[in-house]
Amino acid sequence: QPVLGKHAKKIISGCWNSADVLALGSEDKTISISDRDGEQQRVTNVRQDPENAIFSDMKAADGDMGSTIDNTASFTVGSKTLFLLNLDDPDNPIELAFQGRYGNIVDYRWFGDGYILIGFSNGFIIVVSTHPQEIGQELFQSKTHKDTLSGIEVSEALSCAASIGDNCLKVYDLNDLQDTSAIIMLDNVQSGSMDKINWSTDGMLLSVSTNVGDVFTYLTRLPILGSKYETKAIHLTSLQEISIIDVQHPENIETVELPTEPMFLEIGPHHFAMGMNNRAFIYRLDNKTSPVCEKDYLGSVHKMFLNGQYAAALFDGRVQLHLIDSSQDNELNSRLFPDKDTNVDDKIKTCALTNDFLIFGTEKGNIHYYYLEDYTFVNEYRHTSPITLLFPDIYGTKLIFIDRKCNAYCYNPVNDEVYQLPNLMSKPKGVIWDASVLDRTVFVVYDNDVAMTYIYYRDVVKGNHVANVSQTKIPFGYTPLILHGGDLRCQTPAGKLVVLSLTSHAYFNHLHDLKPEEIYSQMSQLSEAFKNACRLMRFQEAWKLAELLNNKENWLILGKTLVNHLEVDLAIKVYRRIGDAALVTSLESVQYLEDRKVLAGEMALLCDQFDLAQQLFLESTRPELALDMRRDLLHWKQALQLATALSPEQLPYVCKASAQQFEFIGDWANALSHYERGM
Numbered sequence: 001q002p003v004l005g006k007h008a009k010k011i012i013s014g015c016w017n018s019a020d021v022l023a024l025g026s027e028d029k030t031i032s033i034s035d036r037d038g039e040q041q042r043v044t045n046v047r048q049d050p051e052n053a054i055f056s057d058m059k060a061a062d063g064d065m066g067s068t069i070d071n072t073a074s075f076t077v078g079s080k081t082l083f084l085l086n087l088d089d090p091d092n093p094i095e096l097a098f099q100g101r102y103g104n105i106v107d108y109r110w111f112g113d114g115y116i117l118i119g120f121s122n123g124f125i126i127v128v129s130t131h132p133q134e135i136g137q138e139l140f141q142s143k144t145h146k147d148t149l150s151g152i153e154v155s156e157a158l159s160c161a162a163s164i165g166d167n168c169l170k171v172y173d174l175n176d177l178q179d180t181s182a183i184i185m186l187d188n189v190q191s192g193s194m195d196k197i198n199w200s201t202d203g204m205l206l207s208v209s210t211n212v213g214d215v216f217t218y219l220t221r222l223p224i225l226g227s228k229y230e231t232k233a234i235h236l237t238s239l240q241e242i243s244i245i246d247v248q249h250p251e252n253i254e255t256v257e258l259p260t261e262p263m264f265l266e267i268g269p270h271h272f273a274m275g276m277n278n279r280a281f282i283y284r285l286d287n288k289t290s291p292v293c294e295k296d297y298l299g300s301v302h303k304m305f306l307n308g309q310y311a312a313a314l315f316d317g318r319v320q321l322h323l324i325d326s327s328q329d330n331e332l333n334s335r336l337f338p339d340k341d342t343n344v345d346d347k348i349k350t351c352a353l354t355n356d357f358l359i360f361g362t363e364k365g366n367i368h369y370y371y372l373e374d375y376t377f378v379n380e381y382r383h384t385s386p387i388t389l390l391f392p393d394i395y396g397t398k399l400i401f402i403d404r405k406c407n408a409y410c411y412n413p414v415n416d417e418v419y420q421l422p423n424l425m426s427k428p429k430g431v432i433w434d435a436s437v438l439d440r441t442v443f444v445v446y447d448n449d450v451a452m453t454y455i456y457y458r459d460v461v462k463g464n465h466v467a468n469v470s471q472t473k474i475p476f477g478y479t480p481l482i483l484h485g486g487d488l489r490c491q492t493p494a495g496k497l498v499v500l501s502l503t504s505h506a507y508f509n510h511l512h513d514l515k516p517e518e519i520y521s522q523m524s525q526l527s528e529a530f531k532n533a534c535r536l537m538r539f540q541e542a543w544k545l546a547e548l549l550n551n552k553e554n555w556l557i558l559g560k561t562l563v564n565h566l567e568v569d570l571a572i573k574v575y576r577r578i579g580d581a582a583l584v585t586s587l588e589s590v591q592y593l594e595d596r597k598v599l600a601g602e603m604a605l606l607c608d609q610f611d612l613a614q615q616l617f618l619e620s621t622r623p624e625l626a627l628d629m630r631r632d633l634l635h636w637k638q639a640l641q642l643a644t645a646l647s648p649e650q651l652p653y654v655c656k657a658s659a660q661q662f663e664f665i666g667d668w669a670n671a672l673s674h675y676e677r678g679m
Helices: 516-535 539-549 552-564 568-577 581-589 596-606 610-618 624-632 636-646 648-664 668-677
Strands: 011-016 022-026 030-034 040-045 050-056 072-077 081-086 094-097 105-111 115-120 124-129 138-143 151-155 160-165 168-173 176-185 194-199 205-210 215-219 226-229 232-238 241-246 253-257 264-267 271-276 279-284 293-296 303-306 310-315 318-323 335-337 348-353 357-362 366-371 376-382 387-392 399-403 408-412 417-420 430-433 442-446 450-457 465-473 479-484 487-491 497-501
Touching (some): 022 050, 030 072, 030 081, 081 105, 115 151, 138 176, 151 194, 168 205, 226 479, 232 264, 264 303, 271 303, 293 310, 310 348, 318 357, 366 387, 417 465, 442 479, 465 516, 516 552, 539 552, 539 568, 581 596, 596 624, 624 636, 636 648, 648 668
Parallel strands (some): 011 050
Antiparallel strands (some): 011 022, 050 072, 072 081, 081 094, 168 176, 232 241, 318 335, 348 357, 442 450, 450 465, 487 497
16 A cells, blocks of 8 residues: 655665565655554664665574564665664664775675675675674675775575676675685676676576676576486586486596486486476487487476386376387376376375386375386375375385475385484485495485485394484585485585585595504594494494404494394304303304394393393294293293293193292292192
């Protein structure tokens, strides 16, 4: 609705905040604050014209951001001072003045945790803080342009700043403004004509305008497009160029020119796909000159998936599955999900494709497995919340899924077991399984800041479960793409791949290079590496580290870990090394057991976990071992229950033995009762 009569003269600047509060600056040298209905809340007088209105957050004295979102209106006053009006404390505005040698204020930008970058006409840029204890202090000052500065801009998405002046464009790292990451000379621009600079919200495009009608736009950040299949990865390196790499041979990088800028990329064992909107092109990896398949889908493709024979496209809540070889494509092996022939009646939110299965998750929280060989559904799991992301391992026998509540789970379709991931970050963005043979059960869950390493344990004494191993910090702007042997390759905004070593794997590749004199100075790092090796089931590395540390406690930890993972042969070597003859003899007696449940029960018995051992024995092919264990331990109550259920013919003997035990300790009533029960 129109609002009239706020100011006596022309309004020259204004802005809204996210709480629908309007701040206006006028040539009548006043600043007005109004709500969405036009009701005036505050009028403040200033000495000169208030320009360049911006709302942002200013910290209170106790360190909080105040009760109001975007709680501070800021203006430049007469191009000389910066005026800060905190809506939570409007009676005490702050006006910051600066050294005369800087010149006039050209522009300013808020960034980070209450900081302001200010550009001056004489070529200076400075940073000031709005923290109460730092008000008025210049945290940074530099003369970045020799003669004049015409404009500044900040991109929070890139954590970069930019300035224009002297017929050049300069880009800086916000974390270190001394670091000028790019200088672009605009030779064809008239001297002094550079006018405005602006960055797109995503940081991808930076535009510079002049006062003679020219506009220059620069690509400052590539779209993060990439995909991986086992040890292969594909990623965008320029707008119409991709690179393909096999991490087993990282020195061999193939570069491919594309006919158009892609909006999605995917790689499979023998092909890669690219496209935009509803059109996709699929090329062979060994012949990239022309596509083997061109496909138009019924909607804009959100993501594509490839295996050796099939391609799948996710669009508009549906998935289309078809053969890559279009000459063999027909109604039988091309299918659109959901359709009338299936019981899937809700919107598909995410999907994945393995060599054997098409897997997709739905709005209602269902996960469906479609078997490609028989063209039929073979498994369905019903979750309590909508499924947003799916990440199967290479075989599809283990699946990590993330739901709308941002919880992540590991799902085993063989037995429908589900394990929630512990210690998860609040908003996970993706999951990557390790492609190396040694770490097939290792995966990372990542967001913008950290990658958390997890491992899926199976065939262990304590039962299948998922454990958190460590977390690794991800540098700003990096996006994880592929994981191999603990090396996490990430895409950068510049289109490059860089390698981060997970903290859980950092020392494994350097054990052979470690010199004897370096061991003592690195004891704490080696000790942590040993624990990680045990957690990751890297038992050969754990053995080497235990030898380097030369500590009996570490050998005991390794032995206990090996027993828990049913690694009997190596456990025997560990306990033989530390001279534990009793455990060596016990382990040798069960060394060749074939039933994993029986073996796990024996290991639990060695670890004094009697209830767990009983459960494992009862689940095995020899449940009578549970009775034998309880009888040997003189656990007569449990032994009688097991004898009654498993072997009634043994009941008299168990009763007699338990009665004799009670008689020995003088409990005559219980002794008589058990004698009578055994008759």
